[in-house]
Amino acid sequence: MIRVEDLHRHFGGFRAVDGASLTIEKGSITGLIGPNGAGKTTLFNVIAGVLPPTSGHVYMDGQDITGLPPHQLFHRGLLRTFQLAHEFASMTVRENLMMVPGGQSGEVLWNTWFRRGQIAREEAELRKRADEVLDFLTIRHLATEKAGNLSGGQKKLLELGRTMMVDAKIVFLDEVGAGVNRTLLGTIGDAIVRLNKERGYTFCVIEHDMDFIGRLCDPVIVMAEGKVLAEGSADEIMKNEDVIEAYLGTGLKNKVKAELAGGDA
Amino acid sequence: MDILNALVAILNYVVIPATAYGAQLALGALGVTLIYGILRFSNFAHGDTMAIGTAITILFTWMLQSFGISFGPLPTALLALPLGIAATAVLVLATDRAVYRFYRVQRAAPIIFVMASVGVMFVLNGLTRLLIGVDERRFDDGTRFVINAREFREWSGLSEGLALRGTQVLTVVVAVAVVWALFWFLNRTRSGKAMRAYSDNEDLALLSGIDPERVVRLTWIIAAGLATIAGVLYGLDKSFRPFNYFQMLLPIFAAAIVGGLGNPVGAIAGGFIVAFSEVAVTYPWRKVAGYLAPDWQPAGLLQLLGTEYKFAVSFVILIVVLLFRPTGLFRGKSV
Numbered sequence: 001m002i003r004v005e006d007l008h009r010h011f012g013g014f015r016a017v018d019g020a021s022l023t024i025e026k027g028s029i030t031g032l033i034g035p036n037g038a039g040k041t042t043l044f045n046v047i048a049g050v051l052p053p054t055s056g057h058v059y060m061d062g063q064d065i066t067g068l069p070p071h072q073l074f075h076r077g078l079l080r081t082f083q084l085a086h087e088f089a090s091m092t093v094r095e096n097l098m099m100v101p102g103g104q105s106g107e108v109l110w111n112t113w114f115r116r117g118q119i120a121r122e123e124a125e126l127r128k129r130a131d132e133v134l135d136f137l138t139i140r141h142l143a144t145e146k147a148g149n150l151s152g153g154q155k156k157l158l159e160l161g162r163t164m165m166v167d168a169k170i171v172f173l174d175e176v177g178a179g180v181n182r183t184l185l186g187t188i189g190d191a192i193v194r195l196n197k198e199r200g201y202t203f204c205v206i207e208h209d210m211d212f213i214g215r216l217c218d219p220v221i222v223m224a225e226g227k228v229l230a231e232g233s234a235d236e237i238m239k240n241e242d243v244i245e246a247y248l249g250t251g252l253k254n255k256v257k258a259e260l261a262g263g264d265a
Numbered sequence: 266m267d268i269l270n271a272l273v274a275i276l277n278y279v280v281i282p283a284t285a286y287g288a289q290l291a292l293g294a295l296g297v298t299l300i301y302g303i304l305r306f307s308n309f310a311h312g313d314t315m316a317i318g319t320a321i322t323i324l325f326t327w328m329l330q331s332f333g334i335s336f337g338p339l340p341t342a343l344l345a346l347p348l349g350i351a352a353t354a355v356l357v358l359a360t361d362r363a364v365y366r367f368y369r370v371q372r373a374a375p376i377i378f379v380m381a382s383v384g385v386m387f388v389l390n391g392l393t394r395l396l397i398g399v400d401e402r403r404f405d406d407g408t409r410f411v412i413n414a415r416e417f418r419e420w421s422g423l424s425e426g427l428a429l430r431g432t433q434v435l436t437v438v439v440a441v442a443v444v445w446a447l448f449w450f451l452n453r454t455r456s457g458k459a460m461r462a463y464s465d466n467e468d469l470a471l472l473s474g475i476d477p478e479r480v481v482r483l484t485w486i487i488a489a490g491l492a493t494i495a496g497v498l499y500g501l502d503k504s505f506r507p508f509n510y511f512q513m514l515l516p517i518f519a520a521a522i523v524g525g526l527g528n529p530v531g532a533i534a535g536g537f538i539v540a541f542s543e544v545a546v547t548y549p550w551r552k553v554a555g556y557l558a559p560d561w562q563p564a565g566l567l568q569l570l571g572t573e574y575k576f577a578v579s580f581v582i583l584i585v586v587l588l589f590r591p592t593g594l595f596r597g598k599s600v
Binding site for chain 2: 048049050069070071074075079080082086087088089090091095099100101102103104106107108109112119122123162166
């Protein structure tokens with residue numbers, strides 16, 4: 001589905017992504033974990049076209065999509081959400097959702113006056129879809145609320161809802177669970193699984209909550225210092241020594257190993 | 266004490282001129298604020314866009330007049346306005362293609378755009394002079410006065426006259442119609458919402474599949490329309506001189522910043538705040554004082570500031586707002 005080849009993204013002398021190569025299989029829910037500063041979000045930004053890469057390539061279904069602008073990637077079915085939830089603050093929740101499939105005929109100035117019927121039909125269709133998404137996420141009562149007034153967790157739901165407004169192929173979720181309570185996290189997890197099963201979405205999820213990762217993701221890719229450190233099932237990853245070291249440093253690793261060994265004995 | 270005469274004098278010398286001027290500033294500030302909100306830079310070329318838009322409209326007006334076409338009691342320039350707007354929009358879009366798009370692709374910092382717009386300003390400045398010359402030109406025809414000072418005196422029996430020029434009424438009527446249309450467009454149409462979405466959160470708009478170039482084009486077309494309308498109304502009300510438009514840049518920016526850059530409602534409020542302050546501060550109040558307190562014989566004109574210094578008013582307003590409320594009265598983007 002997505003193949004990243006030897007991707008670099010440097011900020012001056014700082015190598016945020018330093019030769020990362022990875023593959024995301026079609027239909028999978030791939031987890032992407034790693035300590036803070038490992039380059040996960042930068043990798044997302046490069047894949048999603050927000051940042052141009054310093055070097056390297058990104059392929060989607062075999063086609064080179066390196067450096068394509070975000071709105072073109074959107075129309076190819078590649079979507080992403082943000083670590084810190086983004087929203088159109090001055091618009092209502094419903095309008096936020098209805099904004100999503102950009103490139104509607106109503107966005108052409110000429111059509112605003114001369115093809116009003118078609119625009120009205122499109123808007124009605126979008127509205128229906130938005131309300132379905134709101135029902136799915138159990139936030140229908142917030143439909144007319146200004147998106148800027150939502151709580152952090154509600155904004156996260158809105159982020160997820162945005163990806164449901166179109167038939168996406170692959171969705172990159174950047175810490176969709178950050179700052180969200182456990183119940184809501186469960187709801188989000190269920191929604192992800194359902195979208196994966198019912199609508200065939202492929203997901204790539206950055207997350208720090210290992211329970212969440214363990215429940216949803218297979219495989220899990222670990223990044224550290226801009227490179228891919230390890231890849232495997234969640235269980236394998238959690239036992240991988242390099243991974244533990246990357247997260248905890250050498251001293252703590254030995255302690256954890258000792259404890260694990262003690263636990264086994 | 267003669268309250269009626271005092272009121273008429275205030276109406277005649279302060280309220281009416283300031284309202285017309287405020288409407289012109291508001292339209293100018295709307296253009297500046299839209300570009301700031303969506304393209305994210307302060308467009309210093311806006312004053313000269315107004316100038317060249319007006320110059321083009323004047324040329325079309327002369328053309329229509331040479332065909333013997335007039336607009337009855339209304340100025341012929343109003344008929345030429347759509348042609349002027351179209352030509353200005355084409356010019357502005359060409360400027361974007363030639364100058365700004367390059368920096369957009371580079372994802373240049375806003376200050377680079379500002380400096381580029383200063384360059385565009387100089388070029389437009391020269392183009393305007395090449396096109397129509399540097400002289401002052403009057404191009405208002407049609408009915409001059411809605412209320413004539415002499416007739417008003419005879420009708421009311423007051424010693425103070427009240428004059429209301431056709432262009433002043435026209436300015437306010439057109440401004441109200443344009444503002445209504447703009448807000449309808451921004452709030453009700455898909456194109457307008459896409460513009461607002463882009464202004465709210467550029468990254469998210471892009472990731473929602475909104476084509477940025479389309480939004481940018483739309484913004485320039487609307488800004489060109491607003492600039493031309495504001496410029497033509499100002500030229501009809503006063504007169505057309507290219508240099509005046511360059512000078513209007515300051516009060517226009519003051520208006521946009523007072524209201525909160527990027528906020529359309531703020532731009533309108535800001536336009537009127539600046540206009541009323543400017544007119545009230547530079548008006549000699551001696552006459553009004555004479556009606557209200559006939560016994561008081563002030564030595565001066567009771568004029569706070571000579572009209573030569575009227576731009577200082579904009580400066581003071583700007584500084585006060587930037588010191589105490591940098592986001593403006595209506596919470597725009599921070600400057």
